[in-house]
Amino acid sequence: MNPLLEIDSLTVQFGGVPAVADLTLRIAAGETVALVGGSGAGKSTVALAVAGLVTPASGAIRFEGEELGAVGRRRRRELRRGMHLVFQDSYAALPPNMRVADIAAEPMVIHREGDAVSRRAAAVAALESVRLTPTATYLDRFAHELSGGQRQRVAFARALVARPRLLLADEPASGLDASLRLEIVDLMTELANTQDLAVVHITHDLALAARSCSTIVVMQDGRVVESGPTADVLSAPAHAYTAALVAAASG
Numbered sequence: 001m002n003p004l005l006e007i008d009s010l011t012v013q014f015g016g017v018p019a020v021a022d023l024t025l026r027i028a029a030g031e032t033v034a035l036v037g038g039s040g041a042g043k044s045t046v047a048l049a050v051a052g053l054v055t056p057a058s059g060a061i062r063f064e065g066e067e068l069g070a071v072g073r074r075r076r077r078e079l080r081r082g083m084h085l086v087f088q089d090s091y092a093a094l095p096p097n098m099r100v101a102d103i104a105a106e107p108m109v110i111h112r113e114g115d116a117v118s119r120r121a122a123a124v125a126a127l128e129s130v131r132l133t134p135t136a137t138y139l140d141r142f143a144h145e146l147s148g149g150q151r152q153r154v155a156f157a158r159a160l161v162a163r164p165r166l167l168l169a170d171e172p173a174s175g176l177d178a179s180l181r182l183e184i185v186d187l188m189t190e191l192a193n194t195q196d197l198a199v200v201h202i203t204h205d206l207a208l209a210a211r212s213c214s215t216i217v218v219m220q221d222g223r224v225v226e227s228g229p230t231a232d233v234l235s236a237p238a239h240a241y242t243a244a245l246v247a248a249a250s251g
């Protein structure tokens, strides 16, 4: 297995207190990984560290074989084009004064890719791939004119337009009602399968984790307590903390 993302002994601290402690994790190209664990376990902090939005105290993060902390700034920026972060609250994350087509194309503008015509075409293709259809009727709308589920589709289109290899999705569906939640999570799985995209799906919901991801990683207090094939880990947890999560979810 050729890992896409390799996290080695990652420690992230806030005010001297470790949020992530000596965490090691490997993710292969196209792999779907659920990152689960209680509130404050450090799940979001892992995603933020990978995306470069918080600075690790120690450890190494390699993406496509290159260590992000060791390469030059320019190369680091190039490498990070290969990953994209989607948050729970796309309403807050999407620019309010831009139209859907421009929101979807914005990562290409930021990365200075293509021209206006090719960006528009890529945005339309991405919006079609997340099935925001008929796409033409959405292109000129603003984020506030969309429903929560539609906004989250725009957030995914925006994530896909730069053709990332890794999608970091932090509770992407938790603000949505039950049926939309399944649609968004299934969409993510479909994108992983059809676009050779690796997905890290951060979720509190073990049923959603099982539905969307072949591998599960269980975190507690900034550490990985257990990981493995999702079905195996959830049906026969090796660690007491995982067993407690499973019991809480089914009870």
Ligand SMILES: Nc1ncnc2c1ncn2[C@@H]1O[C@H](COP(=O)(O)OP(=O)(O)OP(=O)(O)O)[C@@H](O)[C@H]1O
Pocket: 014, 015, 018, 019, 020, 037, 038, 039, 040, 041, 042, 043, 044, 045, 046
């Ligand atoms: N910006 C910050 N400043 C200070 N402490 C922080 C900051 N972000 C996170 N923390 C702390 O780091 C720890 C891990 O937080 P993190 O947000 O990664 O947890 P999480 O697993 O994502 O939790 P949740 O499921 O509630 O989203 C927590 O103790 C949190 O209070």
Ligand SMILES: [Mg+2]
Pocket: 043, 044, 045, 170
């Ligand atoms: Mg979080």
